[in-house]
Amino acid sequence: MSDSMIQTRNLAIGYQLRQREFIAWRKPSHPASTVVAGSINLDIASGELVCLLGPNGSGKSTLMRTLAGVQQPLSGSVLLKGRDMAGLHPKEIAKLLSLVLTDRVMTGNMSVYALVALGRYPYTGWMGTLSDADEELVRRAIETTGTRAFAHRHIGELSDGERQKVMIARAIAQDTPVILLDEPTAHLDLPNRLEIISLLKRLAREEGKAVVLSTHELDLALQASDRIWLMKRSGDRVCSIVSAIPESLVLEGHLEKAFSRNGFEFDQYSGSFRFRHEGSSQVGLLGDGVTAYWTRRALERAGCRVVQGASNIRHVEISGDESRNMQWRFFPGENGEPVVTGSLDELLRAVVRSSKEKEVS
Numbered sequence: 001m002s003d004s005m006i007q008t009r010n011l012a013i014g015y016q017l018r019q020r021e022f023i024a025w026r027k028p029s030h031p032a033s034t035v036v037a038g039s040i041n042l043d044i045a046s047g048e049l050v051c052l053l054g055p056n057g058s059g060k061s062t063l064m065r066t067l068a069g070v071q072q073p074l075s076g077s078v079l080l081k082g083r084d085m086a087g088l089h090p091k092e093i094a095k096l097l098s099l100v101l102t103d104r105v106m107t108g109n110m111s112v113y114a115l116v117a118l119g120r121y122p123y124t125g126w127m128g129t130l131s132d133a134d135e136e137l138v139r140r141a142i143e144t145t146g147t148r149a150f151a152h153r154h155i156g157e158l159s160d161g162e163r164q165k166v167m168i169a170r171a172i173a174q175d176t177p178v179i180l181l182d183e184p185t186a187h188l189d190l191p192n193r194l195e196i197i198s199l200l201k202r203l204a205r206e207e208g209k210a211v212v213l214s215t216h217e218l219d220l221a222l223q224a225s226d227r228i229w230l231m232k233r234s235g236d237r238v239c240s241i242v243s244a245i246p247e248s249l250v251l252e253g254h255l256e257k258a259f260s261r262n263g264f265e266f267d268q269y270s271g272s273f274r275f276r277h278e279g280s281s282q283v284g285l286l287g288d289g290v291t292a293y294w295t296r297r298a299l300e301r302a303g304c305r306v307v308q309g310a311s312n313i314r315h316v317e318i319s320g321d322e323s324r325n326m327q328w329r330f331f332p333g334e335n336g337e338p339v340v341t342g343s344l345d346e347l348l349r350a351v352v353r354s355s356k357e358k359e360v361s
């Protein structure tokens with residue numbers, strides 16, 4: 001790819017054993033390092049937003065740190081704009097790549113403006129004096145991230161969401177073609193998560209940045225990313241990474257396999273995991289649209305196995321115009337009188353009552 005920003009070539013990531021551990025464990029067969037993931041061949045181009053997904057402990061932070069040059073690869077290489085990172089001076093790397101970590105920053109007494117201005121350090125002299133152009137970039141980063149309202153405050157006084165935006169502002173002020181973010185949406189409420197993801201999408205689309213963020217938000221990753229890097233554990237506990245567009249990962253069953261747990265099932269239609277309801281009593285459901293969808297969810301939660309369109313068993317018929325005058329008719333079967341309800345709550349009580357009566361008889 002000609003506008004490739006980061007490429008990895010046969011990269012292996014992980015940890016060298018500390019000398020004490022190495023001596024304690026030393027046997028001819030014992031390795032001197034722990035490989036977290038291997039055979040990693042990834043590529044991100046400018047203008048792309050990539051989400052890095054994977055179960056806890058699969059190695060997302062380790063990969064982020066290795067891509068950022070904060071941690072050495074065990075083997076293989078990382079290329080930044082086609083140049084091997086191992087041969088680049090830290091200042092050169094800082095002009096190409098910025099890293100946003102979630103850890104609480106130890107700069108509580110620093111003002112927001114001063115922290116964002118730190119993003120200009122690769123371009124300033126040892127005194128850190130900002131030129132007019134630097135100041136302008138800092139102001140623009142503050143505007144872009146919507147942090148102007150608290151630019152004069154101290155970092156220690158900010159909420160998690162506000163602080164996260166400031167850390168992103170610092171990365172924007174650093175003005176690098178690549179931005180890496182380790183769990184930028186952790187601890188944030190839904191509106192803040194959406195705001196941060198749409199800001200990152202804008203940076204990719206409008207400013208041509210290559211953005212990689214690690215996250216546990218499956219739904220956001222499926223909606224927002226151009227590509228997902230999914231860390232998958234294989235038999236020997238070393239992870240491998242699948243890189244694909246979100247829809248292919250769902251259709252090919254990779255997400256389901258990577259996060260599968262007993263008691264949960266992956267719904268390929270919504271791209272989300274949900275409780276596996278082992279309902280034994282069957283209930284037919286006649287109706288469609290959003291009301292039918294939530295009626296089905298309610299019946300499953302109450303322990304029913306829902307059979308769409310079946311009217312030859314006990315069943316529910318929905319009528320009404322979605323927003324008003326909704327009616328649920330429950331036919332309990334065996335010539336029982338139908339129960340008509342105007343709310344889902346009442347319907348559920350009628351169905352549960354009938355299930356209990358069936359169990360007793």
Ligand SMILES: Nc1ncnc2c1ncn2[C@@H]1O[C@H](COP(=O)(O)OP(=O)(O)OP(=O)(O)O)[C@@H](O)[C@H]1O
Binds near residue numbers: 034057059061
């Ligand atoms: N400093 C370290 N020394 C040795 N092993 C480490 C070190 N840091 C992390 N690990 C191990 O490396 C593996 C990957 O950890 P990492 O933090 O990269 O995973 P993660 O996918 O980011 O996890 P999470 O989703 O829980 O944040 C884990 O088994 C972890 O125990």
